[in-house]
Amino acid sequence: MTRTRSSRTPKKPPSGGLRTWLGWGLKLGLVGLVILAGFAVYLDAVVQEKFSGKRWTIPAKVYARPLELFVGQKLAKNDFLTELDALGYRRQTTVDGPGTDSVNGNTVDLNTRGFQFYEGLEQPQAVRVKFSGDYVSELSGSGGKKVAVVRLEPLLIGGLYPKNLEDRILIKLDQVPPYLLDTLVTVEDRDFYHHFGVSPKSIARAIWVNTSSGAMRQGGSTLTQQLVKNFYLTNERSLTRKLTEAMMAVLLELHYDKGEILEAYLNEVFVGQDGQRAVHGFGLASQFFFSQPLSELKLHQVALLVGMVKGPSSYNPRRNPERALERRNLVLDLLAQQGVATQEAVDAAKKMPLGVTKRGSLADSSFPGFLDLVKRQLRDDYRDEDLTEEGLRIFTSFDPILQMKAESSVTDTFKRLAGRKGADEVEAAMVVTNPESGEVQALVGSRVPGFAGFNRALDAVRPIGSLIKPAVYLTALEQPSKYTLTSWVQDVPFSVKGADGQIWKPQNYERNSNGTVFLYQGLAHSYNLSTARLGLDLGVPNVLKTLGKLGVQVDWPPYPSMLLGAGGLAPMQVATMYQTLANGGFNTPMRGIRSVLTAEGEPLKRYPFQIQQRFDPASIYLIQNAMQRVMREGTGRSVYNVLPSNLNLAGKTGTSNDSRDSWFAGFSQDVLAVVWLGRDDNGKTPFTGATGALQVWTSFMKKADPLPLDTPVPENVVQAWVDAKTGQGSDASCPNAVQMPYIRGSEPTPGTACGGANPATDDSVMDWVKGWLN
Numbered sequence: 183m184t185r186t187r188s189s190r191t192p193k194k195p196p197s198g199g200l201r202t203w204l205g206w207g208l209k210l211g212l213v214g215l216v217i218l219a220g221f222a223v224y225l226d227a228v229v230q231e232k233f234s235g236k237r238w239t240i241p242a243k244v245y246a247r248p249l250e251l252f253v254g255q256k257l258a259k260n261d262f263l264t265e266l267d268a269l270g271y272r273r274q275t276t277v278d279g280p281g282t283d284s285v286n287g288n289t290v291d292l293n294t295r296g297f298q299f300y301e302g303l304e305q306p307q308a309v310r311v312k313f314s315g316d317y318v319s320e321l322s323g324s325g326g327k328k329v330a331v332v333r334l335e336p337l338l339i340g341g342l343y344p345k346n347l348e349d350r351i352l353i354k355l356d357q358v359p360p361y362l363l364d365t366l367v368t369v370e371d372r373d374f375y376h377h378f379g380v381s382p383k384s385i386a387r388a389i390w391v392n393t394s395s396g397a398m399r400q401g402g403s404t405l406t407q408q409l410v411k412n413f414y415l416t417n418e419r420s421l422t423r424k425l426t427e428a429m430m431a432v433l434l435e436l437h438y439d440k441g442e443i444l445e446a447y448l449n450e451v452f453v454g455q456d457g458q459r460a461v462h463g464f465g466l467a468s469q470f471f472f473s474q475p476l477s478e479l480k481l482h483q484v485a486l487l488v489g490m491v492k493g494p495s496s497y498n499p500r501r502n503p504e505r506a507l508e509r510r511n512l513v514l515d516l517l518a519q520q521g522v523a524t525q526e527a528v529d530a531a532k533k534m535p536l537g538v539t540k541r542g543s544l545a546d547s548s549f550p551g552f553l554d555l556v557k558r559q560l561r562d563d564y565r566d567e568d569l570t571e572e573g574l575r576i577f578t579s580f581d582p583i584l585q586m587k588a589e590s591s592v593t594d595t596f597k598r599l600a601g602r603k604g605a606d607e608v609e610a611a612m613v614v615t616n617p618e619s620g621e622v623q624a625l626v627g628s629r630v631p632g633f634a635g636f637n638r639a640l641d642a643v644r645p646i647g648s649l650i651k652p653a654v655y656l657t658a659l660e661q662p663s664k665y666t667l668t669s670w671v672q673d674v675p676f677s678v679k680g681a682d683g684q685i686w687k688p689q690n691y692e693r694n695s696n697g698t699v700f701l702y703q704g705l706a707h708s709y710n711l712s713t714a715r716l717g718l719d720l721g722v723p724n725v726l727k728t729l730g731k732l733g734v735q736v737d738w739p740p741y742p743s744m745l746l747g748a749g750g751l752a753p754m755q756v757a758t759m760y761q762t763l764a765n766g767g768f769n770t771p772m773r774g775i776r777s778v779l780t781a782e783g784e785p786l787k788r789y790p791f792q793i794q795q796r797f798d799p800a801s802i803y804l805i806q807n808a809m810q811r812v813m814r815e816g817t818g819r820s821v822y823n824v825l826p827s828n829l830n831l832a833g834k835t836g837t838s839n840d841s842r843d844s845w846f847a848g849f850s851q852d853v854l855a856v857v858w859l860g861r862d863d864n865g866k867t868p869f870t871g872a873t874g875a876l877q878v879w880t881s882f883m884k885k886a887d888p889l890p891l892d893t894p895v896p897e898n899v900v901q902a903w904v905d906a907k908t909g910q911g912s913d914a915s916c917p918n919a920v921q922m923p924y925i926r927g928s929e930p931t932p933g934t935a936c937g938g939a940n941p942a943t944d945d946s947v948m949d950w951v952k953g954w955l956n
Contacts, residue, residue, distance in 0.1 A: 230437055232414065237446065238350060240573030240781055241343045244556055245336035246580040247623075247776070248299070251311060252331045253321050256852075256889065259288060259313040261583050266292065268337055268582055270473035280306040281478045288313045295475065297335035298783040300577060300776075304333060316887060337582050338469070340553045342560075344570040347458050351465035351476075352573070352781070355445050359479045362464070363444065364522045365488045369513055371405040372520075375440055379406045379431035406431040409447045453487065454494045471499065471538045481523060482531035485513040486538075499538045507536060550634035551627030552580050555754075555774045558640070563787065573781030578774050579621035581614075584886060588612050588624040588855075589631040591882035596629055599877065602868040610859050610878065611638035613757040617854045619791055620761055620770030622754075636862070639753045644843045644860055647747035647871065648708045648817075649756055649836035650729070652763060652805055654717045654745055655705045657728045659801045662928035667702040667804055668909035673712035678742050686742050688714045691837070691870075700909060702808040706816030708835060710746055717745035731796045733758040733769045747836060756847055757856045763805060764832070764849040766893065767797030799896040800925045806832050806893055807923055809848075817872050818848065821880045830890040831883070835871030842866055844874030850888035855879055895923070902929040 249265055251257070263285065266273075271283045271292065283292035289312050296306045309332050312320035323329045341349060355363070367374045373381045381404050403411070410430045415423060434443060452460060453467035461470050467487055468476040479487075489509040490497045499506035511532050518528040556578060560569055568574065592610050599605050614624035627637035636642075658665035673696040677687040688710045690696075695711055696703075704712035717725050722740040729736065734756075738749040751759075754772065762769045770793050778786045809832035812818045817835040825831070833848020844859040844867060857875040860867060867874065895901075901921045905912045911930035912919040924930075 233434065233438065233446070237413075238352070238449070239344050239348070239571035240352065241341040241349055242560075242569045242572070242574040242576055243338055243351075244340050244342065244553060244576045244578060246339050246578060246582050248297075248336040248577075249334045250331055251309075251318055251321055251334070253318055255318040256316060256887075257313075257318055258316045258887070259290065262290065262311070262313075264586070265334070265337070265583060266290075269335065270469075270475075272474075272478075277308065279478070281474060294332065295335045298575075298779070299333070300779060300785050300788065303783075304335075307332070336577065339549050339578075339580055339582070342553075342557060342569040342576075343459065346460075348460050348462060349456075349466055350449055350461075350463040351469060352449055353445075353463065353465040353476055355441055355448075357477050358448065358464070359477055359484060361481050361484045361517070361523060362448075362476075362479070362488070365484055365513065365517060366444075366448075366491075367405070368516060368520050368522050369488050370408070370491060374405050374444075377404055377406075379433075379435040380404060380428045403427075404431065405447055406434055406443055409443060409450060410434060412450050412452065413446070451491055452494060453490055454498060473539045480531070480534075481527060482510065482514070482534040483537060485517070485531065486510040486536060489513040499536045500540075503536055510536070548632060549580070549585060549625075550632065551625040551637050551639055552578070552585070552622070552774065554627070554637045555622060555625055555640060559773065559775050560778075574786070575779040575781070575783070577776045577778070579616070579619075579623055579776060580774065581623040584614050584853075585624040585626075587885040588614055588626050588882055591878050591885060592626055592629055593631065595878045595881050599869075599874070604866070604868050607861050607865070608859050608867050608869070608874075609638060609642075609862055610857070611642055611753045612858075612878065612882070613639050613753045613856045614882075615757055615761060615772065615854045617761065617764035617849050617852065618770075620765075620772050621776075622757075622772055622774040625774075638858065641752060642858065642860070642862075643750040643752050644858065645748055645838040646751050646756060647836035647838040647843060647845055648710075648713075649751075649759075649834055649845050649847055650725075650745065650747040650749070651705055651708065651713050652809060652834055653729045653732060653759070654713055654720070654725050655701065655808060656732075656763075656797070656801060656805045657720050657725050658701065658716055659804045659925075660728075660798070662801075662925040665701060666924055666928050667700065667808060667922055668904055668930070669701045670698050670909070671701050671704050671712040671716050673697060673699050673704065673709045673715075675711060676715060678718065680741070688742075688746060702811055705805075705808045705834075706811040706814075708812075708817045714742060714745050718742060729759065731769075732762045733771070733796075747838065753856050753858045756845070756858075757854065760847045760849065760854060760856065762796055763802065763809070764854050766799045767795060767802035769794050769796045798898075798925075800898045803893060803896055803899050804923055804925070806891070809833060810891070813848070818846070818876060820872060820876065821883070824880050824884055828890065829883075829888070830892065832891055833879070835876055837871040840866050841868070841870055844869040845871050846875035846879045848879060848883075849891065850883070851891050853883070853886050853888040855882055855886075857882075898926045899923050900926050900929055903932065904930055905933070 266283055271281055274282050274284055277284050277291045277293050280293050280295045283290060289310060291310050293308050294306050297304050308324045309329065310322045311318060321329045321332060343349060373383060407427050410427050414430060415427060449463040449465065451464070452462055453464065454461040454470065456470060461467055464487055465476050468474055468479055472479065472483055486499060486506060489512070496502065497506045497509045514528045514531050517523040518525050556576060560576065592612060596605065610626065610629040612626040613622065615622050625639050627633065627639045628635070675695055677685050679685055690710050696709060699709065699712055704716065722742060722744055725745060726738060726740060734751060736749060738744050741748070758772050761772065770791070773789055775789045777788045780786050810830060812834055813821055813831045818833050821831065831848055831850055833846060836845030837843065842860060842864055845857070847856045857878045859869055859874045902924055903912045903914050903919050904910060904922050906918045906920045909930070910933065912933040913935045916933060916936040
């Protein structure tokens with residue numbers, strides 16, 4: 183059989199050049215696959231390492247004291263409502279869930295929120311609180327059952343932030359409100375539960391929309407891709423970054439289920455900016471924009487937050503309310519179209535206002551002075567990274583009601599004194615504590631509320647002037663065999679030659695002398711001459727030793743000038759000193775922290791109440807008596823032009839040389855406050871202790887409405903009748919007879935009865951007879 187030409191002709195092999203190119207292409211392809219596989223392995227390790235480990239650095243959160251309610255508690259209804267407002271409770275006609283309240287006359291109904299305290303989890307509960315005057319008169323739970331104590335959740339007052347100022351409140355899926363997950367998926371990624379990290383369908387739809395419109399109107403990124411971009415990558419716009427994002431999204435979905443990914447997204451998404459601090463996650467966003475926990479949000483609030491994800495700056499409801507409202511309503515319409523919410527629910531939600539608070543409730547400058555104190559006390563036990571990264575929960579003694587009253591007292595007083603020359607240059611500081619526990623309840627570091635700079639309450643070490651005088655007189659009263667409140671002291675001019683040859687010659691503020699005065703009068707009227715003479719008789723080192731026992735450790739030289747307050751203390755140190763005077767001679771270290779929990783709510787550390795007796799309660803009782811006379815008849819008497827006369831108070835004014843510093847420290851039964859006014863440049867002020875700091879203190883006490891000082895009489899203190907002019911023993915029936923306290927054995931010999939009927943009694947009897955006859 184004859185073969186055709188074509189069958190006999192062999193196939194022409196590829197040219198050498200093409201074969202070479204194919205070979206190189208195959209090799210490069212294999213190398214590319216190897217590199218891609220290696221890159222994928224690397225990305226897989228990155229994805230798992232961060233996602234399975236510590237995902238976020240969480241700043242420590244600092245909380246105020248929880249408000250505890252009980253029958254008989256001194257608490258004004260308006261103060262209670264102010265605290266509920268600060269906590270973000272919603273006032274309604276009826277209470278319908280946690281975080282709501284209703285007011286009807288003197289009755290407040292509310293539903294508390296659950297909270298993880300140091301002692302354990304406290305469940306939400308319905309509570310009815312009735313007020314009578316400024317007291318809680320009745321406390322009941324559901325069904326009208328009487329309740330002994332109710333504890334509200336504490337107010338979040340700030341955080342201790344890392345250098346990048348990133349913040350978030352971690353939430354779990356079971357803490358999200360209805361609609362949130364469905365709204366997020368509907369708006370951002372409808373195929374979330376069906377794709378494997380990337381969605382070809384979404385990409386194709388985005389390409390079609392953008393191509394047909396001629397502009398970038400829609401993105402094709404899934405929620406997983408958005409999480410990867412925020413969690414691992416930068417905002418760089420490039421094909422390489424986009425491909426990396428897609429690969430990591432696929433790898434993320436290979437290792438973790440949809441719930442874990444969605445929960446991470448809820449906590450990672452960027453929702454706004456609070457000054458220099460970034461607001462991440464819906465948990466923090468809810469607090470920042472609505473002052474409410476995320477679990478309490480309603481449909482219209484959920485729609486607003488989800489709508490902001492597209493552009494947190496563009497749709498910021500505080501800056502662009504109209505644009506935010508339009509975006510929120512667009513989201514609501516989408517929910518109705520997709521069947522996520524009924525048309526009726528959507529229509530009702532669209533009628534609601536945006537409902538955002540006027541300002542972010544979590545601003546880290548709200549109470550910077552107190553937070554500064556907390557940081558300093560925590561650093562004794564924790565590293566900075568523990569405080570800024572581990573999500574610790576710090577519970578403090580901070581009282582937001584007293585803080586607001588302290589701040590407004592400073593502001594109001596400066597407004598009232600604004601006409602005085604130089605008053606605008608005067609600064610202020612204030613420390614408020616509980617006399618019994620030593621807990622700091624409020625702290626003002628500047629005359630400007632919220633000022634986050636120099637903390638004068640902790641760091642302004644200034645001459646304390648006459649605030650030192652109670653230490654001088656207490657030193658004397660600890661020697662009852664030599665000194666009593668009615669001992670005579672000389673208030674006359676004198677001079678002392680120092681070791682350096684210089685002459686020290688003290689003077690009274692009025693440049694006068696008062697001759698012989700009672701010991702208590704020297705303190706009540708703040709006489710320099712009698713105080714200095716008494717201090718020198720006692721010995722300056724002994725007075726400084728008393729100051730140390732009061733809780734203030736200083737390294738002052740034992741110069742005579744120290745007896746009149748030439749030494750410097752910060753307001754917090756002064757509060758420590760007066761704390762011991764107010765607490766019956768028991769020293770309690772000043773503290774602002776009560777306990778610390780881990781981010782998971784596990785107890786970590788408690789800061790228990792500590793107390794040490796430093797003085798005999800009898801000598802403290804006497805010095806308190808003299809300090810009460812400061813308020814009744816001495817340099818502090820102007821307080822009773824404002825406060826009721828039955829409010830028993832004790833305190834002391836202080837003025838440094840040339841009125842450079844104006845001080846007042848005083849206390850009631852349940853509140854101690856120290857106020858300082860002065861200039862940062864140490865210039866002269868137009869104020870003395872009485873005309874400056876005392877005015878702030880008085881304003882604060884009027885707002886605080888404290889309990890009167892009621893110190894129990896120690897067993898070794900007796901009351902004796904004495905002649906008010908001579909200090910000698912007298913009888914109750916005698917003219918000028920007054921009662922004075924003495925340590926037993928130091929009281930004067932009782933005087934004899936003055937004979938005859940008491941003139942005062944005779945007069946009263948005659949008046950009664952005349953009245954009866956008429």
